[in-house]
Amino acid sequence: MPRYSYIAIDQKHKSTKGTVTAESPYAARKHLRSKGLHPTDIREIRATREGGGLARIFSKSSKNQVAEFTKQLATMLRAGIKLTEALGVLVQQVSDPRLRNIVNDVRDRVVTGESFADALTEYDNYFDLVYISMVRVGEVTGTLEESLLNIANFMEKRQRLESKMVTAMVYPVILLCFCIGAVIFLTIKVIPVIATQIEKTGAQLPWITQLLVNISHILTSWWVFVLLGAIAAVVALVRMFLRTQRGAYLRDRFLLSLPVFGPLLKQRIVARFASTLSTLLSSGLSMAESLKVVAQVTGNTIMNNAVRQARDRILSGADIATPLRDSGVIDPAIAHMVTVGERSGELEHMLKTISETLESSTDVVIERLSAAVEPVIIVIMAFLVGIIAYAMMLPILRFSAGQM
Numbered sequence: 001m002p003r004y005s006y007i008a009i010d011q012k013h014k015s016t017k018g019t020v021t022a023e024s025p026y027a028a029r030k031h032l033r034s035k036g037l038h039p040t041d042i043r044e045i046r047a048t049r050e051g052g053g054l055a056r057i058f059s060k061s062s063k064n065q066v067a068e069f070t071k072q073l074a075t076m077l078r079a080g081i082k083l084t085e086a087l088g089v090l091v092q093q094v095s096d097p098r099l100r101n102i103v104n105d106v107r108d109r110v111v112t113g114e115s116f117a118d119a120l121t122e123y124d125n126y127f128d129l130v131y132i133s134m135v136r137v138g139e140v141t142g143t144l145e146e147s148l149l150n151i152a153n154f155m156e157k158r159q160r161l162e163s164k165m166v167t168a169m170v171y172p173v174i175l176l177c178f179c180i181g182a183v184i185f186l187t188i189k190v191i192p193v194i195a196t197q198i199e200k201t202g203a204q205l206p207w208i209t210q211l212l213v214n215i216s217h218i219l220t221s222w223w224v225f226v227l228l229g230a231i232a233a234v235v236a237l238v239r240m241f242l243r244t245q246r247g248a249y250l251r252d253r254f255l256l257s258l259p260v261f262g263p264l265l266k267q268r269i270v271a272r273f274a275s276t277l278s279t280l281l282s283s284g285l286s287m288a289e290s291l292k293v294v295a296q297v298t299g300n301t302i303m304n305n306a307v308r309q310a311r312d313r314i315l316s317g318a319d320i321a322t323p324l325r326d327s328g329v330i331d332p333a334i335a336h337m338v339t340v341g342e343r344s345g346e347l348e349h350m351l352k353t354i355s356e357t358l359e360s361s362t363d364v365v366i367e368r369l370s371a372a373v374e375p376v377i378i379v380i381m382a383f384l385v386g387i388i389a390y391a392m393m394l395p396i397l398r399f400s401a402g403q404m
Contacts (some may be wrong), residue, residue: 003105004028004044008037015040019101021109030111042374064098066126067155069103074148084111084146102126106336112349128326130154130276133284147283148179167207173375175194179381186388187216198395206398248301256302256329266366268331269300271309271358280350288314303329334358378383 004025007017016037022028025042032039032170035124070088076086087107094100102123109119117136120127128134131151138147197214198205205213218224241247256262273294280290291311295304310320320343325335334354 002043003108006032006037006039006043007041008032008039010038011036018320019105019108021105021114022113024306031349062161063155065094065099067152067159069094070131070148071152071157073105074145074152077148078147083116099126116144129293129296133280133285134290136286141284143284149282150279154275157275157359159381160273161268161362164363164366166210168366169373172370172373175374175377175381179377179384182381183384184219184386186385186392187212188219188391191388192216193221194395206391206394208387209395212388213392245301252300252302256300260369264369265361265364266329267296267358269303269332271355271362273298273303276349276360278348278355281348281351287320291320300329302327306330 003019003021005017006028007015009057010016020028020031022031024042028042031037038260047145072090072093073086076089077083077231081089084107087110091100091104091107094103105122106116106119110116115136116139117132120132120135124132134147134151135144137142193213195205195209198209218227242251255265258265276297277290278293281287285293288311291307292313295307298304298307303338306323306329309323313323314320319339321342322339323336324330325332330338337350337354338347341347344350361364
């Protein structure tokens, strides 16, 4: 249903503006007049889907606000407040202006008779498929407040796991950037000065010093732009390839095969799969519909294919553990736990147990990985700086000893 932005005069002769959802401009004006507003300007607007770049980064940074909004909405619904009234109150409390506009628009849509879930589908960068599916089930079953509370808990749980991984990598990344910056500074600023002074004496530079001088010339000449351009072109081509189905499959297969990060990534994928499926099943969504949703949010093409195969097996009356085991992402022990939960009718509880176990194990792996990465980077930095220091001091020592 189209949306319209409007400017109107209220009963107190004050100008007000906002958005309204209606079938036509005439219907929009009629709706505004029924609310005691006299519209002076109405224009149709279209929802903008924020796809990538800075919008994607912003979308990720707003997850905390979406989770807080969801929890507040669930609390107000549980207190007996109507959905439209609760949304109206939350419009005033949301600090982020974009999210505030979204909530305001969603409220207008609900007021005009559109379902809450349908109104949220316009903003899939804020409310993902899991969110919308659980809201839809809650609306149908009359347990919307419980569904919203489960969504908020699910989002907070997932964000805690992601934040732990990000936090664990902050210090190593900063250390690595400092290392690269120090090496570039010494290569560009220090090495050329020493080399110039040595060359004035007519002496020949040692091979390692000459190598660093050549690298310095490359970094300070137009060749560096050629190199950066070539790297940018290769990166662009690789990104285009990774957007294809074949490229995404090869990327995910490669990441899962990495010696250290592969097992950690597997645990994260399986934990997310188990947690999401358990949450959807607990909200009342059927197994087939839950697997359909999970297949689109696991973030790994290999796991997505396995979940789709599991859904097809469910529809044909078979089990779901076999395609999950054959994918290579899920370990045989976990696949066996899924089988036991499926046979005993306690699949939802078993998936929750799997998720909690894997998340605890992931925390341990992250801590160990962080503890191991930091000294490795320090050693690499010391090695590189030591080579540069050796290349600088060698010609000076030789010159002092009269060997040059």
